[in-house]
Amino acid sequence: MAIDSKVVAQVAHLARLKVDQADSDALSSRLNDILAMVDQLQQADVTDVAPMAHPLDVTQPLRDDKVSEPDIRDKALEIAPAAEDGCFLVPRVIE
Amino acid sequence: MSWEVVIGLEIHVQLNTASKLFSGSKLSTGAEPNTQASLVDLGMPGTLPVVNREAVRKAALFGLAINADICRHSVFERKNYFYPDLPKGYQTTQLDKPVVGAGEVEISLENGAKKTVRIHHAHLEEDAGKSLHEDFHGMTGIDLNRAGTPLIEVVTEPDMSNAEEAVAFARKLHAIVTSIGICDGDMSQGNMRFDVNVSIRKPGDPLGTRTETKNLNSFRFMERAIKLEVERQIDVLEDGGSIVQETRLYNGDTHTARSMRSKEDANDYRYFPCPDLLPVEITDADLDALKAAMPELPDTRKSRFLADYQLSEYDADLLSGDLATAVFFEAATKAGGDAKLAANWVMGELAAKLNAEEKSIANSPVTAEQLGQLIARLKDGTISSKIAKQVFEACWAGEGDPDTVIEAKGLKQMSDSGELEKIVDDIIANNGPQVEDYRSSDDAKKKKKIGFFVGQAMKVTQGKANPQQLNQLLKEKLG
Amino acid sequence: MHTKTLTELKTGLANGDFSSRELTEHFLARIKQHDGELNSFITVTEAQALAQADAADQAIAAGQGGLLTGLPIAHKDIFCTEGVRTSCGSKMLDTFIAPYTATVVEKMASEGAVMLGKTNMDEFAMGSSNETSYYGPVKNPWDLERVPGGSSGGAAACLGARLAPAATGTDTGGSIRQPAALNNITGLKPTYGRVSRWGMIAFASSLDQAGPMGQSAEDCALMLQAMAGHDHRDSTSLNEKVDDYLGALKDDINGLTIGIPEEFFPDTLDGAIADNSREAIRELKKLGARVVSVSLPSIKLSVPAYYVIAPAEASSNLSRFDGVRFGHRCDDPQDLEDLYKRSRSEGFGDEVKRRILVGTYALSAGYYDAYYRRAQQVRRLIRDDFARAFEKVDVLMGPTAPETAFKLGAKKDDPVSMYMADVFTIGVNLAGLPALSMPTGFINGLPTGTQVIGNYFREGQILNVAHKYQQATDWHRQLPAFGGEQ
Incomplete structure (x- = not known):
């Protein structure tokens, strides 16, 4: 399954990455190398094999419904790239 | 030939837990921005979610209330998309294995008939934060207090065929979630938010293209938005056009809707099982405990009201439909000793006053006990019904119990x-x-x-x- | 002092041979003198280290020491440390002062450890050579023209050169074991879920695991004792009893069954690499171990499965770096799209971007089944292979890496060949098993390592095997010429 610069552009958009036109071909070719290696997966016989999302067959421990977290706004806003009036700032969002 | 309308709903029900779905932050209403957003809610690097037991319990309780299959090993997945109010760049939600499987809800139609609306499933997920557009000189402010609030999203089959049915369903769902105590049901606070999927077709035709109108937060807006969209679709099709699958935004103030083009941007959410969370197990013992603890459901309550208080079908419907109203009515009846009078007052004077002042019955200035006392005084002839209204107003204004008011103002009927x-x-x-x-x-x-x-x-x-x-x-x- | 193992230093502190302050100053001086060349640290926390050392000296004097009291340790810069820059080797987090501390760091500090600083690493732990770090490549102390391996390359190099007596690392596909092999140190990746991931910046959440890197198995046992345990903040950390790892070192290995997976000694493998590992196995045989041949037929698919699963999880884990709440943000964003795209493209390096793209692609509509789902199915086949092997054997052994340290830049333009550096280590991560790498000799003056893989939660046993081997041999005590003048 080879991918070209058009697919790279679509995927890059989904991942919110900028791909310069100049690098696009080189990037496509690198990605194709990786995908060619990954394509070995198609050799495997996976009939009736359940996908394994986790290394261990265990279930989720649940947390008691208690308020335990302090207000850390000042700490959080201090390391924020842009903040004002207690909020993080982004360019205007148009819905 | 007339058009047939097909409506399906997706309802976000906010669970009334003390803390968030994946963190120990307090659930926020009206707190200063970002003061109830923990490391986890902010999506700080290296942080991890831990599931709130109570949220799972409440979701499963809902499942039992609608006779649904409960998934014994439900799985959280990540829905990936970028948005500033979504701090991790993905929403943790459920897809293939939601806690609640297929179920059903029966609604009463205006002509007295019953209809069953099938529930496709209901899943647990986290809410996003809020984007604030005012006061940021052309920028948008992000408040993540709401991020991580536990929701169940209830997805119906497209079983409703007009706005009234959709509203009847929505009201019934409201009655169920408030009755079993999993949601506060305060629409003005966004405790329940409705997305409506609407399509139209000629009878016998396959389903038409549907549109989704998002985030309707009152029954009235939902009804009006559906009617507006149905009219629009009929106009488009009768003018020879075709319906575009899109997300629409309804404005209740102007009673207009528009397409949300920004959301159409070819979303590919890349769902996959969240590797930070393990399957959530619900055991037989959990289910037994939930069944034993199941509060009275609206249908059961209605039957009881009909039998115990000899109410009319209409009165029983109204009074049993909302938990807070039902509780108020029963307490007033108990205190006043007259169900019919209590019903009239709750649905009449009290409802009108609450409505006028936009208050919920839970926050009524006149308590059920006070209303009961008022009814008792009416019954024993201490006051006339005209004076009763005066006493009610005084109680509402905070002048004390009916007996105190009657005494202080000398309102006792002259029977000498x-x-x-x-x-x-x-x-x-x-x-x-x-x-x-x-x-x-x-x-x-x-x-x-x-x-x-x-x-x-x-x-x-x-x-x-x-x-x-x-x-x-x-x-x-x-x- | 720097030629002593962590365990020996602990004894020295207890005997009053030196103070923690002296010890800490000694290592800080070595870092100052040698790290300019090695580049193994991103941040050195001198003032904090000295304060912790003084507190440790007081604790020792009061007879209140913990497991690690007064012992200097370097933390990989993937662990959040409150008030200290936590960069993850990325420009994205170059200015990120963590607002909280990782459980691993906190647990070690509560046992009295002194933090020397934060070690260099491949950006977001994505790499096997430490060349993807925003802070420049780390050099291998055995040959400064060669890579130290990765992604815990800084940890392994500073430890190999004895600029720190011990270090923490993380291992997603071999990131503790492969650099351990390339720098002649011992490194352990515990069972998935044995050590908390809270505060460890995620690469691939279902594979990531923190572990100790030390001069010996004994050192690793000491550190793991402090690191392991359930954490209520990490749902995937298991609520299993923590074994007595130091106690387990003393166990007899007579009668131990070692399985040799034939797939770990393919015909294409460098003969000298194979010889060193076979020699190590022979040594254990002399100590009473039994050796049998086993097969892990699906392990050949571990690299392709890994390069779907790890990038897929990473593509999602790294979405939070969006320029909004922390980390790099581009100048003057025109709109939201611009903010996202420029912040992320400026903040991430090439390898990180490649993996995000591969992961995004593997999860996207139409490819999920062919890539992601299939990789997860293959993952189960691999785990089942290991499970079958462990029905017959106690541990599995083979070379840690297929080659010794390669020259800086040698694989820069060939990501796939770089990925093959982890061919023997990745399967263990997919299965979630514990494994360690121990030094087992040299080829042309460059270290090689042998991997010991154990069954779930059998860290004690693999540490025991390595310790017995290290009692019988002295490969692990060999030092590079670099940094030897003090």
């Missing part, structure tokens, strides 16, 4: 016949011409003219005269 007789005698003596006029009238006219004397007596007694007693006395004395 000697005292009233003296007042009547005085009125007859002081109004010679009117007395003469009355006595020379025929019976039909007398009935009208007696009003003058009643009025005079009420004026003198400041409305406290017992009306029956007064009428009786006047008839006797005037002849």
Whole structure:
């Protein structure tokens, strides 16, 4: 399954990455190398094999419904790239 | 040939847990921005989610309330998309294995018929934060207090065929989630938010292209938005156009809707099982405990109201439909000793007043016990119904219990016949011409003219005269 | 002092041979003198280290020491440390002062450890050579023209050169074991879920695991004792009892069954690499171990499965770096799209971007089944292979890496060949098993390592095997010429 610069552009958009036109071909070719290696997966016989999302067959421990977290706004806003009036700032969002 | 309307709903129900779905932050209403957003809610690097037991319990309880299959090993997945109010760049939600599987809800239609709306599934997920557009000089402010709030998203099959059915379903769902105590049900706070999927077709045709109108937060807006969209689709199709699958935004103030083009941007959410979370197990013992703890459901309550209080079908529906109303009604009945009077007051005076002041019954300034006392005084003849309204207003204004108000304002009905007789005698003596006029009238006219004397007596007694007693006395004395 | 193992230093502190302050100053001086060349640290926390050392000296004097009291340790810069820059080797987090501390760091500090600083690493732990770090490549102390391996390359190099007596690392596909092999140190990746991931910046959440890197198995046992345990903040950390790892070192290995997976000695493998590992196995045989041949037929698919699963999880884990709440943000964003795209493209390096793209692609509509789902199915086949092997054997052994340290830049333009550096280590991560790498000799003056893989939660046993081997041999005590003048 080879991918070209058009697919790279679509995927890059989904991942919110900028791909310069100049690098696009080189990037496509690198990605194709990786995908060619990954394509070995198609050799495997996976009939009736359940996908394994986790290394261990265990279930989720649940947390008691208690308020335990302090207000850390000042700490959080201090390391924020842009903040004002207690909020993080982004360019205007148009819905 | 007319159009057939097909409606499906997706409802976000906010669970009323103490803390968030994946963190120990307090659930926020009205807190200063970002003061209830923990490391996890902010999506700080290296942080991890831990599932709130109570949220899972409440979701499963809902499943049992709608006779759904409960998934014994439900799985959280990540829905990946970028948005500033989504701090991790993905929403943790459920897809293939939601906690609640297929179920059903029965609704009553206006013509008295019943209809079953099938529930496709309901899943647990986290809410996003809020984007604030005011006061940031052209920028947008991000408040993540709401991020991580536990929701269940209830997805129906497209089983409703007009706005009224959709509203009936929405109200019923509201009754269920408030009755089982998993949601506060305060629509004004966004506790329940509706997305409606609407399509139209000619009878017998396959399903038409649907649109989704998002985030409707009142029954009224939902009804109006559906009607508006149905009209729009009919106009488009009858003009030879075609419906575009899109997300629409309804504005309740202007009663208009528009397409949300920004959301159409070819979303590919890349769902996959969240590797930070393990399957959530619900055991037989968990289910048994939930069943044992299941509160009374609206349908059961309605039957009980019909049987215990001899209410009309209509009254029973209204009073059992909302948990807070039902609880209020029963407490007022208990305190006042008269279900019919309690029903009339709750649905009449109280409802009107709450409505006018945009208050919920849970926050009613007049308590159920106070209303009960008022009803008791009406029943035992201490006050007339006219005075009762005056007492109710005073209670509403915070002047105390009905008994206190009646006492303080001297509103007790005058039932001492000697005292009233003296007042009547005085009125007859002081109004010679009117007395003469009355006595020379025929019976039909007398009935009208007696009003003058009643009025005079009420004026003198400041409305406290017992009306029956007064009428009786006047008839006797005037002849 | 720097030629002593962590365990020996612990004894020295207890005997009053030196103070923690002296010890800490000694290592800080070595870092100052040698790290300019090695580049193994991103941040050195001198003032904090000295304060912790003084507190440790007081604790020792009061007889209140913990497991690690007064012992200097370097933390990989993937662990959040409150008030200290936590960069993850990325420009994205170059200015990120963590607002909280990782459980691993906190647990070690509560046992009295002194933090020397934060070690260099491949950006977001994505790499096997430490060349993807925003802070420049780390050099291998055995040959400064060669890579130290990765992604815990800084940890392994500073430890190999004895600029720190011990270090923490993380291992997603071999990131503790492969650099351990390339720098002649011992490194352990515990069972998935044995050590908390809270505060460890995620690469691939279902594979990531923190572990100790030390001069010996004994050192690793000491550190793991402090690191392991359930954490209520990490749902995937298991609520299993923590074994007595130091106690387990003393166990007899007579009668131990070692399985040799034939797939770990393919015909294409460098003969000298194979010889060193076979020699190590022979040594254990002399100590009473039994050796049998086993097969892990699906392990050949571990690299392709890994390069779907790890990038897929990473593509999602790294979405939070969006320039909004922390980390790099581009100048003057024109709109939201611009903010996202420029912040992320400026903040991430090439390898990180490649993996995000591969992961995004593997999860996207139409490819999920062919890539992601299939990789997860293959993952189960691999785990089942290991499970079958462990029905017959106690541990599995083979070379840690297929080659010794390669020259800086040698694989820069060939990501796939770089990925093959982890061919023997990745399967263990997919299965979630514990494994360690121990030094087992040299080829042309460059270290090689042998991997010991154990069954779930059998860290004690693999540490025991390595310790017995290290009692019988002295490969692990060999030092590079670099940094030897003090």
